[in-house]
Amino acid sequence: MQNQLDDKLVVAISSRALFDLEESHQVFVEHGVEAYCQYQRKRENEILDPGVAFSLVRKLLALNEDQSAKHRVEVILISRNSADTGLRIFNSIHHYGLSITRAAFSGGDSKFRYVAAFSADLFLSADPVDVRSALDA
Numbered sequence: 001m002q003n004q005l006d007d008k009l010v011v012a013i014s015s016r017a018l019f020d021l022e023e024s025h026q027v028f029v030e031h032g033v034e035a036y037c038q039y040q041r042k043r044e045n046e047i048l049d050p051g052v053a054f055s056l057v058r059k060l061l062a063l064n065e066d067q068s069a070k071h072r073v074e075v076i077l078i079s080r081n082s083a084d085t086g087l088r089i090f091n092s093i094h095h096y097g098l099s100i101t102r103a104a105f106s107g108g109d110s111k112f113r114y115v116a117a118f119s120a121d122l123f124l125s126a127d128p129v130d131v132r133s134a135l136d137a
Contacts, residue, residue, distance in 0.1 A: 019048035
């Protein structure tokens, strides 16, 4: 059954906006993708700290707690991580009790095609280049 998204705000968010991934991003920048993947796999059970958009996402998802109304907001994670390096992110989502059930892991490829594919109304990112790319997509 297809989801009805017409009456819902769909927010796509990057993993770096949702969680503080600056340390692991630095590993990627300094040592490359293989070192980054190894770093994330070794820490898959370590919970990530909240990122710059975490509190906004929590507040948006709280709009769904009104039992008399339909779910008004859906948050979708869009990440350049692969599914295996993204496990740490989903463990953190579960730890914080965030109702994020859909995600796209692009494995290093552009993630912006997923913004349209998920019919996202809004894209949140901590990276200004990502925001510009999303606007151009």
